[in-house]
Amino acid sequence: MWIVCSAWDNWSEFTNHVMNLLREQSRTRPISPKEIERMVAIIHRKFSSIQMQLKQSTCEAVMILRSRFLDARRNFNKQATEVLNEYFYSHLSNPYPSEEAKEELAKKCGITVSQVSNWFGNKRIRYKKNIGKFQEEANLYAVKTAVDAANVSAQASQANSPATPNSGTEIGQLQS
Secondary structure (H helix, E strand, O other), X not given: OHHHHHHHHHHHHHHHHHHHHHHHHHHHOOOOHHHHHHHHHHHHHHHHHHHHXXXXXXXXXXXXXXXXXXXXXXXXXXXXXXXXXXXHHHOOOOOOOOHHHHHHHHHHXXXXXXXXXXXXXXXXXXXXHOHHHHHHHXXXXXXXXXXXXXXXXXXXXXXXXXXXXXXXXXXXXXHO
């Protein structure tokens, strides 16, 4: 609004200045009142055009700034999404993490507790809407969890069992 008022004040001031100049010149050369009105109308059109351009460029600049800083949607990184999805699907019977769990997830993911809460709220809603599609995703996480558990179990059993000599080597030695 200030720009518009300022432009109007400037237009009035400039118009008065031009009219005074034209009146001064009319003493040395003939300038009719019609010609003065025509010049004022030209000045008015020019100022209106400039004012419109200023409004448009200001609006464009505001929209660009707004899209960059206010409306920009940012997704979490892949690792954070994986951590959140793993928790969600491993607690599918009760996908409501406690405050402590939210704090831990926030630290793991590098996001705020509020973002964790929003993510779970959105995930529960989307899950309920598209339960068939998300069932496949849940199955993938279940398989991944089972494979990870099997790998951990296999590594633990190998670490706990005593080393046994390779029986194939002994048979090869007996045959020779």
